[in-house]
Amino acid sequence: MIRRTFVQLLPILTIFLILPVTGLHASELHPRQVVLTWQSDPSTSMTITWRTDARGEGHTLRYAESALALPQDWRTAEATTFTFEETSAWLHTASLQDLKPGRNYYVIIDHPTHPDMFYFTTMPDENNRRELVFLAGGDSRSRREVRREMNELAIRLDPDFVIFDGDFINNALNEQQWDDWFDDWHEQMRTPAGRRIPIIPAIGNHEVEGSYLQPREMAPFYLNRFVTPEPRNYYVLKPGPDLMLITLDTDHLTEVTEQTRWLEQTLEDNSNARWKMVQWHVAAWPSVRDFDGSIPSKIRNHWIPVIEKHGVDIVIEAHDHAYKKTVPIRNGQQDNENGILYLGDGGWGAPIRETKNPEDYWWLDEAMTIDHFWKFTLSRDGRNLEVEPVFRPPGKSFTLEK
Ligand SMILES: [Fe+2]
Missing domain, CATH: 2.60.40.380 (Purple acid phosphatase-like, N-terminal)
Incomplete structure (x- = not known):
């Protein structure tokens, strides 16, 4: 009895006996x-x-x-x-x-x-293939209750990982906003069985004090708290045997033009990946903003010829806070056979915006003012990639084959 009582008291004794030595609670x-x-x-x-x-x-x-x-x-x-x-x-x-x-x-x-x-x-390799489910979205920013609803939708889908395309919070140096974001992620992005979900983040303008072409000191929370391959604002990962995902920085810490050579080399080095995806924050094919903005123009002039040359399938875009699916695009026009799909434009809690009318803009297949993210299901053999927009409330899916 005495022994049992001591064991029961041990954690409490630890608090009172050990922690005061360090002066910590x-x-x-x-x-x-x-x-x-x-x-x-x-x-x-x-x-x-x-x-x-x-x-x-x-x-x-x-x-x-x-x-x-x-x-x-x-x-x-x-x-x-x-x-x-x-x-x-x-x-x-x-x-x-x-x-x-x-x-x-x-x-x-x-x-x-x-x-x-x-x-x-851990992700599978060639020897233990299985179906992979992953999500892609961005722009959680300022409507915390909506963000929490989106997190809830996300965890219910039991994803292998989440691609998050920038603008996590509203003010880059506001610690309370980051704390709220990380508290929510910690609490919510864990399955009922206890599995935590890895995140593949991209940097957006709201991660950077000054937003565009700033020194790295202006993005301390993003760079320190998301530990990714160096230099952290652009990198490549291969989650699973059939997928390569490149993350780029749309003029926040590194200029678009400075990443073009790295982008080309990375695509050459990974030419055997069956599915090639890229995420960047500022949309090159906007659903809301100006098509002729300097960053969209830079992306279309410098990156898109490179990703078209190297067979990229899908680009995740954000920044406009609306749902968007482009037509397949190649050489600045619709190409249903060989075009790249651009999916966006961020809606994980940010204030959602009125879109352009898709009938008036050739690159827009669909555009809607709605909170959303994208769900991808990559088949076990790697041949089928099902793409499904997830709305608040839910929508329809479609499948790509190779
Ligand atoms: Fe943004």
Whole structure:
């Protein structure tokens, strides 16, 4: 009885005996705002970043292939702890490497009294193919309640990952807005079974103080909190054996023209990918804004000839806050055989806007003033990519074949 009582009291004793030595409350070291990203191969790696209010020391997580793994089968990863001038948060990033493709990994972020347990799934490789479901959207910005409804719609679809095309929040340096966004993501983007959803983010104008052609110091929250391949505002990932996704920066930290050579080289290096997708924030084929704006014109002049040459299938666009599907486009005109589809234009909580009338603009197949994101279902054999707009309320799907 005495022994049992001691065991029951142990967590409490830990709080009162150990934490006062460091001068911290347990809540200040509570891991929260967990975000999963990829820095390298999505089939063999995962980067896990979380926040605490106090610095603490020796932040670690444990991971294993089963929640019931024996103690010796849990591996430990030490996190890199850092902060930056504009935040009160302490961030901790653990980069897990050499994982097995297509497996579940259970994770415990260590905390003296409230260890946080969840799991993630590595992407499959050629040897363990399966159907993949992923979502793409953007512009969550300022209507938090709508954003939370969109998150709820998203998690119900049980996605393998989410592509998020910029404008997470409204004010780039407003920590409260970022905290609300990450609190919602942490709370909502976890399946009922406990699986957390990785995010592949793009930078938008609202991530940058000054919006366009600013130094990197103007985007501290985006660059520090989404740990992606360097330089973080543009990069490539291959989630699954059939898909390559390139993320670009539409003149926010790096000018469009400065990324063209990298874009071309990256497409050459990944020429064998069956499906090639790109995301960028400012729409080259806008549903709301001016077609002749300087950034859309730059994109059409510098990037689009390159992606047309290298067989890109779909581009995710945003920034206009409306639902849009273009006709297939090649060489500045409709090409139903070889054209690229541009899907946008952001509607994950941002104020939604009146669109152009699709009948008056040749590039617009559909445009509507409605909150939405896109759902993609890539078949196990990689040949079929089903594309479905998800509205508030729901809509219809269509399928592409190759
Ligand atoms: Fe934007």
